[in-house]
Amino acid sequence: MTAPQVEVLLQTLIAGLLLGGLYALIGIGMTLIMGVMKIINLAHGELMMVAMFIAYWLFTLLQIDPYVSVFIAAPVLFVIGVLLQKFLITPVLKVDSILPENQVILTVGIGMVLSNLATLLFKSDYRSVSVEYASQAWYLTDYWKDAPIELSLSFAWAVSFLIALVITAVLWFFLTKTDTGKSVRATAQDLHAALLMGVNVNRMRMLSFGIGAGLVGAAGCLFIPIYYLYPALGGQFTLIAFVITILGGLGSTVGAIIGGVILGIFESMTATYVGMGWAPVGRFVIFVAALIFLPGGVASLLRKRRVGK
């Protein structure tokens, strides 16, 4: 490989890793909901879109930095998640119907309402926040004068990635060290056993849907300095979250992180070496391959090697 080729490869890897870290945050939210409730939340990306609009308006109207609005949007999304679980999903879990996929279709309906309400309210324009650091970057040659190749690291991408790492660490602490977190994991593992042990399963469901929504809300705020916003972007991110969940293994947080990074790198590779337009196809190829060849996802490999849960 010549120097420019190495440069492109390394740059692609960096971009993929940073993207993967953000993807992981979206995936963890999804995997938590799927693990505890055993349903696919097909409104996941739309919830992220709602958070992005919150961050957008906070910035446009009140000049609040998107990274600060994580602390506003995530709690708001948490409340939305709890309410959705309480008033829409729980009733449907009890209803007797021919098709058990009713809950999934219900979340499709929720997603449709959210994205089309956003279209009605804000039109389908593309928007972005104009923070001044969005275009800043660090260059390798600034620090190493005689570097044979040139690499750059976008400031906004790096900060978003770091915040995503912090949030993931906090979540990990919550799930493994606190009583409530342990109850959530117990509910995910075995609903009936958890019920017998005195876990308030219904509350755990509400909590996990809320946390899942909150996480994707935080991800939305982290995405907005580096991505543009339009009402229909949700569907794409729902699918991304789902691919990560399958790739990582249902309900596995570590799996979701690894899955997110794999997907991020794979996507930026596809974009660089095959073509921008083909990235979604690569995504689904990974998805179907994981379903067929690795049904338990990365988590099943980890379990085999006896590396944690």
Next chain:
Amino acid sequence: MKRSLPLIILGLLGLTPLLGLSSYIMHILIIFIMWSVIGMSWNLLGGYCGQVSFGHAAFFGLGAYTAGILYHHAGMSSWWGLPFSIVFVAGFSLVIGFIVLRLRGPYFALATLAMGEVLRVSAENLTWLTQGDMGIMLQQRTWVGKVQYYYIILGIAALTFFLVKKVIESKLGYYFVAIREDQDAAESLGINTTFYKTIALCLSAVLTGVAGAFYTNYMGYIDPKVVFALHDISIVTIMVVMVGGVATYWGPAVGAVIMILLAEVVRSIPKLGAAHHTLFGVLLIVIIIFLPNGITGDFGRLKKMFGLRNGADVDKLKRLLGFGRSSS
């Protein structure tokens, strides 16, 4: 009476064009019948066999593109799309079935969703074959007017209806329902579930593909965003069945009427652009919570909700209209 009801309805629908309706009304009727066809074919796979597909746009779009590509590249009349889409979509569904039918429940749903999206993105990118986002335009419509299209789609719908009815009332249909109710139990009774699921998928895909080929002929223009649309085709297909009634003969038609009327009414109100999708979403949520088996499937519940106490009359009406779950 009940046995001949489909024939009566077919006869009435066959006479409708004689009323000399406006071309707008004829258009609505044609679209309504087309959606009934798609809904009935989805119902065969999703309602009776229990395999909920989120990717019927893949079959619809493939059928549409079969006609479009044959016209564009081989100069054949796009009517050849109808027979060729049967062959092509059937082959495709067998290959896809091999991959997705081993998955269950939500996984199957998502795998089919991925299938639809892969085809859409491929159609957008394979510009040498599909013209990409430019789409394919047909310029060959000489003799065919709204009335002819109406009779063609009505014929397709009648064939679909009687095919679905035949299949469901045969042994095949009982196998489908057995697989839906408990796949493991069906397997243990010696039913080759993969084989029967493949049949259901193939039939459902082919019928949807034919509707797609018809769409190409009727609209005269296709592009990937329209015929492979996730929301406008795949999800609306599910909604047509969910709203009308899962696993009922008349459900898809009832659902199609409601969906199309809703869309048209909202569209006629200016400044509401995307509102019909919002309403679709609300309708879907309300239906799933209150009438999980759709309007025809949960007719009894609906009746109770509106306080229709005089059960005898309603029952008679219901029997007359052939409503109610007919999984047997």
